[in-house]
Amino acid sequence: MERDALHRLLRDMLLSRAFEERAAEEYAKGNIVGFLHLYPGEEAVGAGVINAAGPSDYIVSDYREHAHALIRGTPARNVMAELFGRADGMSGGMGGSMHMFDARRRFMGGYAIVGETCPIALGIAYTVAMRSLPEAVICFFGDGAVNQGTFHESLNMAALWRLPLLLVCENNHYAIGTEIHRHSAVVEVYKRAAAYNIPAERVDGMDVIKVYEAARRALERIRGGGGPQFIECETYRFRGHSMADPGTYRPAVEVKAHEAWDPISAAVREIEFRYPTPAELAAAGPDHIGQLAAHMVEAGHLAEIEIEALRKEVNAIVEDAVQFALQSPQPTMDAAWAHLNCNRRHEVLV
Amino acid sequence: MSQELLYWQALNRAMDVEMAADEAVFTLGEDVGLYGGSYRVTEGLHAKYGEWRVRDTPISENSFTGLGVGAALVGMRPVVEIMTINFLPLALDSIINGAAKIPFMSGGQFRMPLVVRMPGGVARQLGAQHAQRLEHTLMNVPGLRIAVPSTPQDAYWQLRQAIASDEPIILLEHELLYFSKGPVDLLADPPPMHRAALRRAGRDLTIVTYSRHALLSQDAAAELAKEGIEAEVIDLRSLKPIDWDTCASSIEKSHRLLVVEEDCRFAGAGAEIASALAERCFYSLDAPVRRLAGLDIPTPFNGTLEAATIPQVSDIVVAARALCQSGQESKAS
Numbered sequence: 001m002e003r004d005a006l007h008r009l010l011r012d013m014l015l016s017r018a019f020e021e022r023a024a025e026e027y028a029k030g031n032i033v034g035f036l037h038l039y040p041g042e043e044a045v046g047a048g049v050i051n052a053a054g055p056s057d058y059i060v061s062d063y064r065e066h067a068h069a070l071i072r073g074t075p076a077r078n079v080m081a082e083l084f085g086r087a088d089g090m091s092g093g094m095g096g097s098m099h100m101f102d103a104r105r106r107f108m109g110g111y112a113i114v115g116e117t118c119p120i121a122l123g124i125a126y127t128v129a130m131r132s133l134p135e136a137v138i139c140f141f142g143d144g145a146v147n148q149g150t151f152h153e154s155l156n157m158a159a160l161w162r163l164p165l166l167l168v169c170e171n172n173h174y175a176i177g178t179e180i181h182r183h184s185a186v187v188e189v190y191k192r193a194a195a196y197n198i199p200a201e202r203v204d205g206m207d208v209i210k211v212y213e214a215a216r217r218a219l220e221r222i223r224g225g226g227g228p229q230f231i232e233c234e235t236y237r238f239r240g241h242s243m244a245d246p247g248t249y250r251p252a253v254e255v256k257a258h259e260a261w262d263p264i265s266a267a268v269r270e271i272e273f274r275y276p277t278p279a280e281l282a283a284a285g286p287d288h289i290g291q292l293a294a295h296m297v298e299a300g301h302l303a304e305i306e307i308e309a310l311r312k313e314v315n316a317i318v319e320d321a322v323q324f325a326l327q328s329p330q331p332t333m334d335a336a337w338a339h340l341n342c343n344r345r346h347e348v349l350v
Numbered sequence: 351m352s353q354e355l356l357y358w359q360a361l362n363r364a365m366d367v368e369m370a371a372d373e374a375v376f377t378l379g380e381d382v383g384l385y386g387g388s389y390r391v392t393e394g395l396h397a398k399y400g401e402w403r404v405r406d407t408p409i410s411e412n413s414f415t416g417l418g419v420g421a422a423l424v425g426m427r428p429v430v431e432i433m434t435i436n437f438l439p440l441a442l443d444s445i446i447n448g449a450a451k452i453p454f455m456s457g458g459q460f461r462m463p464l465v466v467r468m469p470g471g472v473a474r475q476l477g478a479q480h481a482q483r484l485e486h487t488l489m490n491v492p493g494l495r496i497a498v499p500s501t502p503q504d505a506y507w508q509l510r511q512a513i514a515s516d517e518p519i520i521l522l523e524h525e526l527l528y529f530s531k532g533p534v535d536l537l538a539d540p541p542p543m544h545r546a547a548l549r550r551a552g553r554d555l556t557i558v559t560y561s562r563h564a565l566l567s568q569d570a571a572a573e574l575a576k577e578g579i580e581a582e583v584i585d586l587r588s589l590k591p592i593d594w595d596t597c598a599s600s601i602e603k604s605h606r607l608l609v610v611e612e613d614c615r616f617a618g619a620g621a622e623i624a625s626a627l628a629e630r631c632f633y634s635l636d637a638p639v640r641r642l643a644g645l646d647i648p649t650p651f652n653g654t655l656e657a658a659t660i661p662q663v664s665d666i667v668v669a670a671r672a673l674c675q676s677g678q679e680s681k682a683s
C-alpha cells in the first residue's frame with residue numbers, strides 16, 4: 001500500500017480519536033449536552049471505508065457519526081460547532097450530535113432511529129442506478145440494527161434490483177447493554193447477507209488496512225455492476241454506548257481482550273459487571289491506532305518523529321475547533337423556521 | 351401510609367407487585383433485563399423473575415410489540431417497553447392494526463390485556479428524532495386507552511391498573527419525570543385510571559393539562575396567586591378516555607379555560623380537549639378557550655431554541671393572565 005494512503009489513514013484515526021476524547025471533556029464541562037455517542041475503538045472502520053470511497057460516492061451514517069464526517073472531510077470546526085449546537089455547526093445547530101449533514105461532501109446524514117440508514121441509502125442507490133451513474137452509496141449501521149425489519153427489507157430490494165450499495169456493519173458486539181449473543185440468533189452478521197445473495201465478507205475492523213482493502217474491492221465490484229456488497233467489520237467501542245452509559249455491563253477481561261468469542265465467555269459476561277480503568281485498557285497493549293503506527297515505522301513509511309508531529313497537528317486542529325465552536329453564535333428561532341420551510345417555493349399558505 | 355419514591359421507583363414497584371401476583375405478567379423490550387431498563391423501571395426484575403418473564407429483545411419494535419399482542423390473545427398480560435416514544439412509529443402497525451382491532455374484529459372473542467409503556471416528551475437536547483410526544487397519534491385510534499401519569503403515585507397506580515385491565519393500554523411516561531420524587535401510598539385504593547385529578551383549586555380560570563405540564567401549570571398557578579389570580583389546575587391523567595365531567599364542572603365555576611400541553615399545537619391533544627369542552631361548556635365561558643402548546647416545528651437541538659418550542663412556566667402565567675383580562679374586557683365594554 002502506498003505511503004500517502006497509509007499516512008492519511010493514520011492521520012484520520014488520530015484526528016478522530018483526539019476529537020472524540022475532547023468532545024467527552026467538553027461534555028463533562030457542560031459545553032455539549034444531550035446524547036453523545038463516541039467512536040474511540042472503532043476508528044479503523046470509518047477511516048478504512050471512507051478513504052476507499054471516491055468524492056462522488058454517498059455516505060449515510062447513524063448517530064455515532066462525528067468521526068465519519070471528519071474523515072469525509074468536513075472541517076473539525078463545523079463538526080464541533082454542531083456538537084455545541086451553534087449556528088456554524090454543520091447542521092446549523094438544529095441537528096446536534098446525532099444528526100450531522102454535509103450535502104456538499106455527500107455526507108447524507110446521521111440518523112438516530114436504529115435501522116433507518118438502510119432504506120435511506122437504498123433510495124439514494126436506486127437513484128444512482130436509475131441514472132446509470134458510476135457512483136456508490138455507503139451505508140453504515142451497527143450490529144443491533146440488523147434485527148430491524150428495515151435492514152432485511154432493504155437488503156432484499158438492493159439485491160433484487162442490483163443497486164450500487166455498500167453495506168457496512170460496524171459490529172462492536174453490543175446494542176447498548178445487550179451483547180450480540182443475546183440479541184442475534186446468528187452472530188456472524190455477514191452471513192445474513194447470504195439470504196439475499198449479497199456477497200459478504202467479515203474483516204478485522206481493528207485493522208485499518210484490511211478494512212480499507214476490503215472496501216476498495218467491494219466498491220470495485222459495485223462499479224463493475226456487481227450489485228450490493230456487504231462488509232462486516234468486527235470492532236469494539238472503548239467507551240460506554242453514550243456519555244450517559246458507563247458501560248458497566250462489560251467485563252474488564254472482555255474489554256482487555258475482546259477476542260474472547262465463545263459462548264462460555266458470553267456467559268461470563270453476564271456475571272461480571274465493570275467498566276475497565278484506563279490503566280487496564282493500557283495494559284491490554286497497543287490498540288489499532290498504535291498498531292498501524294508501529295507497522296508504518298517498521299515498514300519504513302514513517303519515522304517516530306512524524307507520528308509525534310501528526311499527533312501535534314490533530315491536537316491543534318481539535319483545539320482550534322473547540323475555540324471556534326465556543327465563539328460561534330447561537331442559532332435563532334428565525335433560522336429554525338427558515339430551515340423548516342426551506343423547501344417552500346414562495347408560496348404564502350396561511 | 352405513604353413513602354417518598356422517585357417516579358421510576360414507583361413504576362418499578364408496580365411491576366414487581368403485579369409480577370409477583372400473577373405469572374401471566376411478563377415484560378419485554380430493549381435492555382429491560384440485564385441492563386435494568388434505560389430509565390431503571392425494570393431494575394432488579396430480571397434477577398428476580400428470570401429471562402422468560404423479563405425478556406431483553408433485539409431492536410425489532412414492530413415484531414416484539416406484535417409478540418405482546420399475540421401473547422395477550424392467549425391469556426398473558428404482557429408489558430411491552432418501547433425504549434422511547436420516538437420508536438413508536440415502528441411499532442404502530444402492531445398497536446393500531448393488532449391490539450386496537452382484534453377484540454373488535456373477532457366479534458368480541460378475545461381480551462387484549464396488553465400494556466405498552468414508553469418514555470417520551472422533550473428532555474434535554476436530544477435532537478429532533480428524540481424529543482417527540484406523539485400522543486395525538488394514539489388518541490385517534492379507537493380501541494386504545496392512554497394513561498399519562500405525572501406523579502409517582504399515579505405512575506404506581508396507573509401501571510398496576512393498566513396491567514390488571516383487559517384492554518390495551520398505552521402508558522406515556524415523561525423522560526423528565528423519572529427522577530422526580532413524591533409520596534406514594536402503596537396500599538391506598540386508587541381512583542379509576544381515567545379519572546382526572548384536581549391538583550389545585552381556584553375560581554378565576556381552569557387550566558386543563560397533563561403529564562409534565564401538569565407540574566409546570568401548578569408552578570404557574572403559584573405565580574399567578576401572587577398577583578391575585580386563582581387558577582384551578584386539572585391534571586387529566588388519562589388522554590383516552592378523557593374525564594370531561596371533572597373539567598366541565600370546573601369551567602362552570604371559573605368560566606375560563608386554558609389548555610396547556612407540551613405537544614405541537616396543530617391537531618394535538620389540546621385541540622381535542624379545547625373543542626370538546628368549548629362545545630360542552632359554551633354557555634359557561636366568559637372568554638374564548640385558549641390553547642398553549644408546543645410550536646409546530648421539529649425540536650431544534652440547540653438548548654435555547656429547544657426551550658423556546660415548548661410552553662414554559664412563564665408562558666403559562668402570561669397566557670392565564672391574558673385569558674383573565676380578555677374575559678374582563680368583554681364584560682366591561
Ligand SMILES: Cc1ncc(C[n+]2csc(CCOP(=O)(O)OP(=O)(O)O)c2C)c(N)n1
Pocket residue numbers: 064112113114115141142143144145146170172174175176241380409411433437440
Ligand atoms: C428504532 C430504535 N430503537 C431503539 C433505539 C435506541 N437505541 C439507540 S442506539 C441502540 C443500540 C444500537 O446498537 P447498534 O446498532 O449495535 O449500534 P452501536 O451503538 O453499537 O454502534 C438503541 C437500542 C433507537 N435509537 N432506535
Ligand SMILES: [Mg+2]
Pocket residue numbers: 142143144170171172173174175176
Ligand atoms: Mg453495536
